[in-house]
Amino acid sequence: MQDSGNCYKPRLLMHRLGIPFRLVDTDSRDGSTRTPEFLALNPTGKVPLLVLPDGRRLSESNAMLLHLAEGTRYLPADRYERALTYQWLFFEQYSHEPYIAVARSLLHLTPGGRETIAPARLAELHERGYRALAVMEQRLAESDWLAGGSYSVADIALYAYTHMAGEGDFDLAAYPRIRAWLARVAAEPGHVGIDWRP
Amino acid sequence: MQDSGNCYKPRLLMHRLGIPFRLVDTDSRDGSTRTPEFLALNPTGKVPLLVLPDGRRLSESNAMLLHLAEGTRYLPADRYERALTYQWLFFEQYSHEPYIAVARSLLHLTPGGRETIAPARLAELHERGYRALAVMEQRLAESDWLAGGSYSVADIALYAYTHMAGEGDFDLAAYPRIRAWLARVAAEPGHVGIDWRP
Numbered sequence: 014m015q016d017s018g019n020c021y022k023p024r025l026l027m028h029r030l031g032i033p034f035r036l037v038d039t040d041s042r043d044g045s046t047r048t049p050e051f052l053a054l055n056p057t058g059k060v061p062l063l064v065l066p067d068g069r070r071l072s073e074s075n076a077m078l079l080h081l082a083e084g085t086r087y088l089p090a091d092r093y094e095r096a097l098t099y100q101w102l103f104f105e106q107y108s109h110e111p112y113i114a115v116a117r118s119l120l121h122l123t124p125g126g127r128e129t130i131a132p133a134r135l136a137e138l139h140e141r142g143y144r145a146l147a148v149m150e151q152r153l154a155e156s157d158w159l160a161g162g163s164y165s166v167a168d169i170a171l172y173a174y175t176h177m178a179g180e181g182d183f184d185l186a187a188y189p190r191i192r193a194w195l196a197r198v199a200a201e202p203g204h205v206g207i208d209w210r211p
Numbered sequence: 212m213q214d215s216g217n218c219y220k221p222r223l224l225m226h227r228l229g230i231p232f233r234l235v236d237t238d239s240r241d242g243s244t245r246t247p248e249f250l251a252l253n254p255t256g257k258v259p260l261l262v263l264p265d266g267r268r269l270s271e272s273n274a275m276l277l278h279l280a281e282g283t284r285y286l287p288a289d290r291y292e293r294a295l296t297y298q299w300l301f302f303e304q305y306s307h308e309p310y311i312a313v314a315r316s317l318l319h320l321t322p323g324g325r326e327t328i329a330p331a332r333l334a335e336l337h338e339r340g341y342r343a344l345a346v347m348e349q350r351l352a353e354s355d356w357l358a359g360g361s362y363s364v365a366d367i368a369l370y371a372y373t374h375m376a377g378e379g380d381f382d383l384a385a386y387p388r389i390r391a392w393l394a395r396v397a398a399e400p401g402h403v404g405i406d407w408r409p
Contacts, residue, residue, distance in 0.1 A: 056345075056346045056349050056350070057302065057306060057346055065291075069291060071291075071294050071295070071298055072298055072302075073297065073298045073301035073302060073305075074301075075297070075301050076294060076295075076297035076298040076300075076301050077294075079294070079297045080290075080293075080294035080297065083290065083293075092278070092281065093263075093267060093269075095278075095281075096269050096274060096275075096277070096278035097269070097274075099271065099273070099274035099277045099278065100269055100270055100271045100274040102274075102301075103271035103273050103274050103300075103301070103304055104255065104270075104271060106301055106304055106305045107271075107304045107305070107308075107309075108255060110305075111305075111309070147254075148254045148255055151254050152254070
């Protein structure tokens with residue numbers, strides 16, 4: 014589901030690592046992640062799903078990032094910076110994605126979603142999403158990168174939905190450090206956008 | 212906040228690892244995680260927060276588990292089993308905790324919560340929570356432990372709120388493999404319950 018930020022994360026990292034892979038399009042919006050065939054591959058019924066060369070499978074986009082980055086410069090060698098990488102990956106899934114990605118999905122990807130979302134529901138998504146953005150803004154006042162001294166999978170994980178936050182009606186005008194960080198991520202050698210396919 | 216499953220996770224692991232530590236009681240329900248002093252320590256305003264001996268801080272309970280378990284038998288040495296550990300930790304925070312822990316919090320910990328929760332809201336928490344339990348039940352048909360061949364931080368992370376699921380009105384009668392796994396976890400040498408304090 015290539016317009017999903019969660020699917021974009023491992024695609025971007027595999028491109029940067031030079032790992033060849035094949036995309037299989039599967040869209041949760043048309044029910045194809047709830048078929049018996051797909052559930053046999055991934056019981057959670059979610060994308061992305063990574064199938065390794067030996068057929069073993071791995072779900073959860075941020076688990077893929079940690080797995081693929083092991084032993085590379087995308088996972089910090091310093092133990093505390095690695096711990097901060099974990100911290101930002103869990104922050105992304107618990108405090109960022111459920112608000113920023115969900116607002117984008119409802120307003121931008123769901124036909125008729127903008128017209129039918131309850132105002133109180135949207136207000137809550139925005140309040141929690143802006144709270145997550147404020148935490149990132151504060152961190153980026155201390156460091157150019159989220160987890161440590163250089164670009165890591167923490168930046169990939171948070172970039173995915175932050176760079177599309179406007180599609181969920183988030184305004185980044187008051188977050189100059191986030192905007193500068195988004196530009197830094199996009200300027201990294203080997204960066205590809207969400208539309209890129211192998 | 213010792214009745215929080217998220218706070219229980221690192222407490223249990225540190226006990227098993229023999230790491231001495233000091234508890235500082237901080238309760239998100241009385242506003243003490245939103246004070247300027249606490250937000251200076253953890254900008255997300257959440258517990259648990261781990262303060263290392265050198266004063267550096269780490270948030271996110273599952274990040275603490277990965278950090279503390281590194282190099283120990285609680286994080287699998289096999290690369291694929293380690294990846295599965297990551298997978299279960301993200302599953303716990305995205306697909307399990309937001310339903311099972313939240314139902315428990317509303318029904319068991321919030322004064323008047325049982326009387327005021329909207330039936331549709333509780334039905335959604337139960338539907339999503341049972342979906343997570345079904346994924347665990349299926350996995351535990353293949354293996355005694357979630358991530359690999361032995362007890363790991365994946366088991367600690369999922370045990371925390373699963374063993375208290377009844378406090379959120381979840382009935383585990385139809386999940387015999389989960390019940391057997393809960394008993395296995397509790398029978399591990401060095402296991403301590405949520406009431407344990409150092």
